[in-house]
Amino acid sequence: MRKYQVAVVGGGPAGMMAAIKSAQTLRHPSKSNVVLIEKNDNLGKKLLLTGGGRCNITHDSPINSMVNLFGKNSAFLKPSFFNFDREKLLKFFKFKGLNFKTENNGKIYPVTDDSKTILEILDKYLKDFGVDVVLSKRVMDIEKNKDVFNITIEDCNSSYPTHTSNKIKSNKLILATGGVTYPLTGSNGEGLKFAKKLGHHITPIKPGLVPFKIREQWVKDLSGLKLENVGLNINFNSDDAFKKKISSRGTVLLTHFGLSGPGILDFSRKISLNAKNLQDLFPCEMSLDLMFDLTPEQLKEQLNHDFNQKGKTIIKNYLKILLPKNMVKPFLRVVDVDPQKKLNQISRKEKNRILFNLKNLKLNIISLLPIEKAMVTCGGVSYKEINSKTTESRIVSGLYFAGEIIEFCGPTGGYNLQMAFSTGYNAGSCAANSLNKEN
Numbered sequence: 001m002r003k004y005q006v007a008v009v010g011g012g013p014a015g016m017m018a019a020i021k022s023a024q025t026l027r028h029p030s031k032s033n034v035v036l037i038e039k040n041d042n043l044g045k046k047l048l049l050t051g052g053g054r055c056n057i058t059h060d061s062p063i064n065s066m067v068n069l070f071g072k073n074s075a076f077l078k079p080s081f082f083n084f085d086r087e088k089l090l091k092f093f094k095f096k097g098l099n100f101k102t103e104n105n106g107k108i109y110p111v112t113d114d115s116k117t118i119l120e121i122l123d124k125y126l127k128d129f130g131v132d133v134v135l136s137k138r139v140m141d142i143e144k145n146k147d148v149f150n151i152t153i154e155d156c157n158s159s160y161p162t163h164t165s166n167k168i169k170s171n172k173l174i175l176a177t178g179g180v181t182y183p184l185t186g187s188n189g190e191g192l193k194f195a196k197k198l199g200h201h202i203t204p205i206k207p208g209l210v211p212f213k214i215r216e217q218w219v220k221d222l223s224g225l226k227l228e229n230v231g232l233n234i235n236f237n238s239d240d241a242f243k244k245k246i247s248s249r250g251t252v253l254l255t256h257f258g259l260s261g262p263g264i265l266d267f268s269r270k271i272s273l274n275a276k277n278l279q280d281l282f283p284c285e286m287s288l289d290l291m292f293d294l295t296p297e298q299l300k301e302q303l304n305h306d307f308n309q310k311g312k313t314i315i316k317n318y319l320k321i322l323l324p325k326n327m328v329k330p331f332l333r334v335v336d337v338d339p340q341k342k343l344n345q346i347s348r349k350e351k352n353r354i355l356f357n358l359k360n361l362k363l364n365i366i367s368l369l370p371i372e373k374a375m376v377t378c379g380g381v382s383y384k385e386i387n388s389k390t391t392e393s394r395i396v397s398g399l400y401f402a403g404e405i406i407e408f409c410g411p412t413g414g415y416n417l418q419m420a421f422s423t424g425y426n427a428g429s430c431a432a433n434s435l436n437k438e439n
């Protein structure tokens with residue numbers, strides 16, 4: 001049985017950063033006193049998928065607004081975000097030769113457009129600081145006996161499952177096992193069970209950043225179509241327990257099952273964060289505002305003006321200036337207007353229907369996709385039981401948390417990776433500093 005000063009469970013971005021930072025901070029880093037345990041045969045399986053394989057690592061927005069985006073109790077994240085902010089995160093990678101670019105929407109990616117290059121650098125740091133990386137070993141159980149954590153691990157090499165268990169001991173333990181989404185990447189909620197067993201409360205687990213299944217066939221027929229800057233609204237008022245209007249805005253992607261894209265993913269997160277019983281909310285109706293930058297009055301004025309000036313233009317050609325070409329026919333079917341009519345033949349009722357639906361196009365949501373298809377988990381270890389300055393548990397001393405296992409979830413844009421790296425860095429440095437003080 002091997003004993004380490006720090007054991008980190010979970011080889012995602014949070015766990016890798018925690019292991020690197022604790023090994024760097026420990027007074028005797030060369031003694032390989034840090035172990036990183038990962039059940040996959042490779043580190044960072046989910047990290048490789050991020051940003052469509054390009055890794056949207058962080059965002060260009062001011063640090064305070066980044067933190068605020070994590071919701072009403074997000075002040076918890078401030079110490080971690082300030083200790084290891086965007087600049088420090090990027091510098092960490094730039095030091096090993098990787099540069100970054102900021103896209104128009106503020107999202108930051110490596111110039112390589114390849115998440116593998118991020119993983120390679122994390123791997124180099126792990127080697128530089130002598131972290132023992134233990135792959136294909138699943139942590140099965142964690143106990144604390146006096147001041148020592150006893151970690152039971154099992155071999156999970158898929159080709160030759162041996163199911164032999166083994167023990168690792170450590171003085172400090174950092175849990176960075178992620179959430180429950182995309183379980184094939186390894187994040188399947190096992191870490192939450194350990195946290196619970198060790199006395200922590202787990203806040204309700206819900207999908208964050210998840211697409212919608214939509215009833216309307218025309219949406220599915222237009223799979224691949226992207227709508228920019230769309231307003232999204234749902235008025236939940238059928239259930240007494242949940243009367244609320246949820247609104248969002250962003251890019252919407254039409255898919256073979258319904259709707260996705262950053263606008264929808266962020267919208268789904270808002271719904272999840274607000275709703276107590278998500279499953280009770282669906283099916284329900286939502287509306288798209290296809291002319292977000294115009295008020296209904298401005299749009300009415302524009303339509304009146306154009307209908308007067310361009311009376312001989314047929315409606316299906318006119319609408320091409322307002323809508324993507326492929327969407328014009330289905331839109332006219334929904335508003336029940338003959339596509340061949342000239343603008344000067346359109347009745348006032350028809351014009352009002354066009355106007356109304358450009359601002360309030362109704363769609364029926366059947367459901368959210370299952371939590372396995374969500375990009376992040378909303379809910380997890382309650383922040384109330386974690387010291388925000390150190391990420392150490394308030395219940396079990398020497399136990400730290402990092403990354404998505406903590407209850408917070410951010411919107412799309414690189415915030416979740418920044419959160420994983422910042423909390424990982426904080427957990428690693430605080431666990432190691434605490435040992436340095438003890439020794």
Ligand SMILES: Cc1cc2nc3c(=O)[nH]c(=O)nc-3n(C[C@H](O)[C@H](O)[C@H](O)COP(=O)(O)OP(=O)(O)OC[C@H]3O[C@@H](n4cnc5c(N)ncnc54)[C@H](O)[C@@H]3O)c2cc1C
Nearest residue numbers: 010012013014039050051139178186187403404414416417
């Ligand atoms: C498709 C997709 C795209 C995304 N794109 C972005 C993006 O562009 N930008 C962004 O900011 N965020 C993105 N995210 C979210 C981001 O990937 C996560 O928030 C982030 O990976 C969380 O990091 P983590 O280290 O906390 O957990 P994870 O990355 O989930 O890592 C946890 C690790 O713990 C291991 N583990 C779990 N249980 C055990 C156990 N019992 N024993 C041993 N090991 C265990 C798992 O195998 C896993 O490797 C995306 C997510 C998905 C699914």
